[in-house]
Amino acid sequence: MAKVVSARPTLMAKMATTLPRRTLDLPIALDPSITSQPSRVHAALRVAIVDGYLSPGLKLPSSRALAEQLSVPRNAIVAAYEQLLSDGLAEARRGSGTYVAADLPAVQSAAAPAQLDVETLPSRAFALGRTHVDRSLLRQLGTSVRRNILTASADQLGYGDPRGSLPLRTEIARHLAASRGIRCDPGCIMITSGTQQGLRLCTEALLSTGDAIWLEEPGYYAAHATLRAARMRLIPVPVDGEGIKVDEGRKLAPLARAAYVTPSHQFPTGVTMSMARRGALLDWAKAAQAWIIEDDYDSEFRYAGPPLTALAGLGGERVIYSGTFSKTLFPSLRLAYLALPPAVAERVIRARSAADRFPPTFLSDAVAELMSSGAFAAHLRRARLRYRQARDTVASVLAETSSGRLRVAVPPQGLHMVAYLPAGLPIDAGARIRAMAAVETRLLSEASLSPSTTEGFILSFSGHDSHDLTAAAKRLGEAADAYIAGRGVRAD
Numbered sequence: 001m002a003k004v005v006s007a008r009p010t011l012m013a014k015m016a017t018t019l020p021r022r023t024l025d026l027p028i029a030l031d032p033s034i035t036s037q038p039s040r041v042h043a044a045l046r047v048a049i050v051d052g053y054l055s056p057g058l059k060l061p062s063s064r065a066l067a068e069q070l071s072v073p074r075n076a077i078v079a080a081y082e083q084l085l086s087d088g089l090a091e092a093r094r095g096s097g098t099y100v101a102a103d104l105p106a107v108q109s110a111a112a113p114a115q116l117d118v119e120t121l122p123s124r125a126f127a128l129g130r131t132h133v134d135r136s137l138l139r140q141l142g143t144s145v146r147r148n149i150l151t152a153s154a155d156q157l158g159y160g161d162p163r164g165s166l167p168l169r170t171e172i173a174r175h176l177a178a179s180r181g182i183r184c185d186p187g188c189i190m191i192t193s194g195t196q197q198g199l200r201l202c203t204e205a206l207l208s209t210g211d212a213i214w215l216e217e218p219g220y221y222a223a224h225a226t227l228r229a230a231r232m233r234l235i236p237v238p239v240d241g242e243g244i245k246v247d248e249g250r251k252l253a254p255l256a257r258a259a260y261v262t263p264s265h266q267f268p269t270g271v272t273m274s275m276a277r278r279g280a281l282l283d284w285a286k287a288a289q290a291w292i293i294e295d296d297y298d299s300e301f302r303y304a305g306p307p308l309t310a311l312a313g314l315g316g317e318r319v320i321y322s323g324t325f326s327k328t329l330f331p332s333l334r335l336a337y338l339a340l341p342p343a344v345a346e347r348v349i350r351a352r353s354a355a356d357r358f359p360p361t362f363l364s365d366a367v368a369e370l371m372s373s374g375a376f377a378a379h380l381r382r383a384r385l386r387y388r389q390a391r392d393t394v395a396s397v398l399a400e401t402s403s404g405r406l407r408v409a410v411p412p413q414g415l416h417m418v419a420y421l422p423a424g425l426p427i428d429a430g431a432r433i434r435a436m437a438a439v440e441t442r443l444l445s446e447a448s449l450s451p452s453t454t455e456g457f458i459l460s461f462s463g464h465d466s467h468d469l470t471a472a473a474k475r476l477g478e479a480a481d482a483y484i485a486g487r488g489v490r491a492d
Contacts, residue, residue: 025069026061027053037072038079045080049089049100057102060090125472127440128416130463131330132386137370137379144366156361162353164191164337165364171371172323172337180299181313182321184339190349191359193334195295195324196226199260202320203230205351206291206344207257214249214259218447220267220295223260236449239266243273246280258291259284264299264308268418268447268458270411278311285318291344292319298327300380301462302413303388317341320348325367327415327462328380335359335367387415390461394473401477405484406457415462418444421455421480425487430455437479439472 028044048054061069063077070077081098084090091101148156163169169186176182192198207213209231215224217236227234235256237249244261259281263273273281285292294311302308312321324336340348352358370376395408398419407420421429430443434457442458457476461469 026066028070030070030072037076038083041066041070041072041076041080042083045084046087046089049084049104054100056100056104058100059096060098060100062097124440125464125468126457126459126461126476127464128442128458128460129326129331130460131327132383132463133330134379134382137329137375140375141366141370144369145362148362148365152362160358160361162349162358163187163189164359165361165368167368168335168364168371169337171368172339175371176310176321176323176339179307180296180321181309182316182339183313184316184321185342188340188342188345190338190340190345190352191364192336192338192352193356193359194326195297195322195336196222197355198322198336198338199223199226199293199295200230201348201351201355202291202293202338203227203232203258205347207232211258212253212256214244214253214256214261215449216244216261216266217449218268218444218452219260219449220262221442221447223295224449227260234449239269239271241271243271243277244281246277246284250284255288256290257288258293260293260295261311262295262297263311264296265411265414267295267297268416268442268444270409270414270416270418272308272413273311278314282311282315282318286315290318293322294319295322297322297324298414299323300328301384301387301415303384303391304412308413312339317343320344328376328383329367333363333367335364387462390464390466390469391417393466394459394461394469397470397473398477401474402480403485406477406480416458416460419457419459419476419480420444421457422484423453425455425484429483429487430457433457433476433479433483436483437472437475439476441476 026045026048028048030040030044032040034040034043045054045060054060060066060081063074063081067074067077081090085092085098089101089104090098092098166186168191169189172189173184173186176184190198192201203226207230210233212233212235213227214235214237215227216239218239219236224234235249235253237252237259238245243263243266244259249256249259261273261281263278265272281292284290292311296310299307299310310321312319318341320341321339322336323339325333326336329335338348367376370379391410395410395417398406398408402419405422407422409418409420411417421433426432430445434441434443439457444454444456444458445452447458459473459476
């Protein structure tokens with residue numbers, strides 16, 4: 001900002017005959033990012049006038065004086081003044097000079113910068129949403145992206161298909177058929193910028209404001225937020241050891257228009273939906289003409305036995321399958337996908353076209369090359385081994401350091417586990433222990449839509465340094481041991 005110099009007192013006449021007279025220096029600063037000097041001066045004057053630093057009716061310095069102050073050519077000042085006159089922000093008075101326009105609207109003081117409450121995901125041990133960075137795979141991905149850009153055809157540089165990259169959709173169809181039992185044509189697969197975008201597109205295309213939708217209780221908090229924003233009516237349906245309790249859902253909202261479920265590895269409890277419950281859910285959806293949105297976010301990480309058959313592989317006409325590369329590769333890739341029943345594919349694709357036309361092509365094509373070359377499958381095998389070791393370490397340390405006071409549910413699949421607190425503790429026990437241990441973890445209560453008597457810690461073990469995980473597990477176990485012992489509550 002240029003310095004502001006106050007008006008000088010009248011000088012003696014003798015001094016006035018030997019020194020040039022100076023006018024008030026303007027409180028403006030030039031933006032160096034603007035390359036044209038007249039535009040740079042005009043922008044600075046405009047901001048000063050609009051923001052009220054130069055009041056209506058104020059006489060502006062002569063072009064010569066302002067050019068001297070700002071160290072710019074005089075013709076830049078002349079051009080800037082002419083632009084202000086065209087804008088109506090200044091007025092010329094014959095024989096007197098240039099003035100700030102006298103009839104400007106009342107100027108409001110500049111608002112303070114907004115303090116926005118924007119959630120950013122934490123990154124310390126136990127924080128959800130982290131993946132292991134495979135530098136070798138990243139180099140392969142980068143090489144492929146560069147090659148695709150340099151050899152792109154005119155069609156590849158255009159707007160493209162709203163469903164996204166055909167090579168990637170083809171590889172996804174092959175992957176789903178082999179690993180999840182889903183027979184889906186690439187034409188019914190749509191690439192999205194994350195599972196939440198896919199969920200929102202489905203609600204826009206298939207549901208109406210206020211429609212009831214079943215949600216697992218407890219369930220995935222990000223889906224809760226997405227569906228609230230879409231103005232759906234959320235129906236929390238309890239989960240037990242077999243998954244969502246379909247009979248309870250029928251009692252609560254038999255005519256719900258959809259159900260959002262995580263059947264392979266329920267978030268957050270980690271249970272796998274039994275075949276009996278899967279059949280009951282499919283029967284309800286068919287009878288009610290409702291949609292099942294199957295979020296299969298971490299199905300690739302199964303530590304015992306082959307991957308489970310997806311709901312969409314059992315009865316696909318009412319099931320929309322949602323998968324993501326955020327867990328298998330990394331979240332900032334922003335690549336996920338929907339496998340759509342043919343009957344609704346066109347409606348959801350139209351919703352995508354109205355939102356943002358199509359997803360980026362080059363990165364999608366590069367991921368398709370990773371899949372077709374076998375590099376993606378090899379990466380999954382390495383990551384699966386790493387995450388299983390991390391899971392076992394966290395479970396062991398928690399059990400030992402908590403003296404058995406935490407009941408750790410070791411999952412056969414997925415990237416997180418739950419450590420349950422015993423019953424009989426105060427309602428804020430989980431939050432207090434979390435603060436004592438100084439760990440990044442969500443509580444079961446934070447994944448619930450209704451009050452619950454069961455509390456525990458949702459602990460991610462993927463993408464974190466092994467030493468950090470061990471240290472965090474030790475702190476959490478010791479904090480839980482000390483707190484629960486102090487309350488005189490016996491371990492379950």
